[in-house]
Amino acid sequence: MADEEKVATSSFSAHSYNEFSEPQARTSVIYDNKDYGNSSEYADVPGSANEDSGMEKLLLEEEGGEGGAGDPLADDESGMSWQSAGTMVAAIIVGVAVLGMPEAVAQLGWLLGFIMILLFAGLEVFSGFALTHVFTAASITLKRRPKTFGELGLAAYGEAGARVVQRVQYAQLWAYCVVVQYIASKNLAYVIRAAGGKVCTVGTQAVVVLLVLPALQIQRLREASGLAVFGVATISMVLILYFSQMAAETGHTETDAEVPRSTKLPDSLVEVMVIAFAYQGQAVFPEIQSEMKRPADFRKSIIAASIFLTSVYCVVGGFGYGVIGPDAPMLYTWDEKKNPSQGRTTAACAFLVAHVLAAYVINASVINQAIARRVLPPEPSRIQWLGVTLMTEATYFIAANVVPSLTDWMALLSATLGMTLMLTMPAAFALKLRGSLGLLVPHERELYLGVLGCSGVLMIITTFAAIYKLSTANWDTGPFQC
Helix, strand or coil: CCCCEEEEECCCCCEEEEEEHHHHCCCEECCCCCCCCCCCCCCCCCCCCCCHHHHHHCCCCCCCCCEEECCCCCCCCCCCCCHHHHHHHHHHHHHHHHHHHHHHHHCCCHHHHHHHHHHHHHHHHHHHHHHHHHHHHHHHHHCCCCCCCHHHHHHHHHHHHHHHHHHHHHHHHHHHHHHHHHHHHHHHHHHHHHCCCCCHHHHHHHHHHHHHCHHHHHHHHHHHCHHHHHHHHHHHHHHHHHHHHHHHHHCCCCCCCCCCCCCHHHHHHHHHHHHHHHCHHHHHHHHHHCCCHHHHHHHHHHHHHHHHHHHHHHHHHHHHHHCCCCCCCCCCCCCCCCCCHHHHHHHHHHHHHHHHHHHHHHHHHHHHHHHHHHHHCCCHHHHHHHHHHHHHHHHHHHHHHHCCCCCHHHHHHHHHHHHHHHHHHHHHHHHHHHHHHHCCCCHHHHHHHHHHHHHHHHHHHHHHHHHHHHCCCCCCCCCCCC
């Protein structure tokens, strides 16, 4: 075993992963100091199938095939580093959610606001670590690196698990694309009007579709990795420009609230879910892990990303509330009556458009790849790929024109699909796969069961609150109107 290389120790276990710098040297898989043998012995691994089912065959058609007879956890020298993966995670997650922090802190108060930010930061780290356990166990079960969240479900619960996971994952990605479509169009309209032009909401929605269409012709997620750095840079410019403008215009404000301002529970729960939304993006974690040089290093990526995200959220939430006061707004869209055209606010809108378009491309690309694997040949033509992107963008366009309240839509998305992918599925899959492989350590089962119970209660309460808020929301304009 001289060629083994130990990597970081799990948060749940004193065991360590063992990976090989020379995968051709062995044909067996070593995980938590257990040898699962060569490819012919995988049928005896708990949770594996003796022959490919229809769902597994479909999932195996993804790039890379079955991964050969070598160690599926061996390094992929062409893969992303953990630093690049962490940057991509931060870029995908930080997104527009950071712009909701000033109002969330203002409405929840200093104490509860910051407690919620730190709580969901910890839950994101838990989610990332659990998914790393699941990814490695699924690699043993499937004899190759899983490439989607659906394949994690396949490894844990077979075809039924794969179908459920895929529907939840892609529904969450689809709903998020609706969010960025909405935000991009609203801010683009502000920029155009500030420049003296005239445009309606439907018009800017169509322009957004045309702007992202060329970028969505990429057919591999790694081709979009450069957008991660671009996304972080543009959202940073949005925050700098916005708060410099607010600091110049705002005088002393009263910011001594330490508890929620509203006595209505649904209002506070919606703000809590806005903070939770700011840490959700787990739907694409398996795709990122599968394209890393060393998937076990994803734990480093998630820790680095979480530290960055939490620092940004605390600064933005605290500074926004401290400067603007209790009337701190959601900064996803701009009210031209409250925020007349200014050089810095207009520039901030332009940078925000650029940022959400980058996030749009990354998330929509995952959906396009999933659809293409099912309806297109293995090497689709450009015309075929264009047809898929036009179809998906049409659905975002329609949905973004009929959403009555963006904040309440985000809260509903966070409470249902987001929490399922962030907590419920990682805990359930880790419990099933690690239990099947005999890897659970003392109190790990209780940890996962506790997470499942608490997340279930939280999802029920916050979902009802979000639905109530949506049902009572007032439309700014009717569907498909200016």
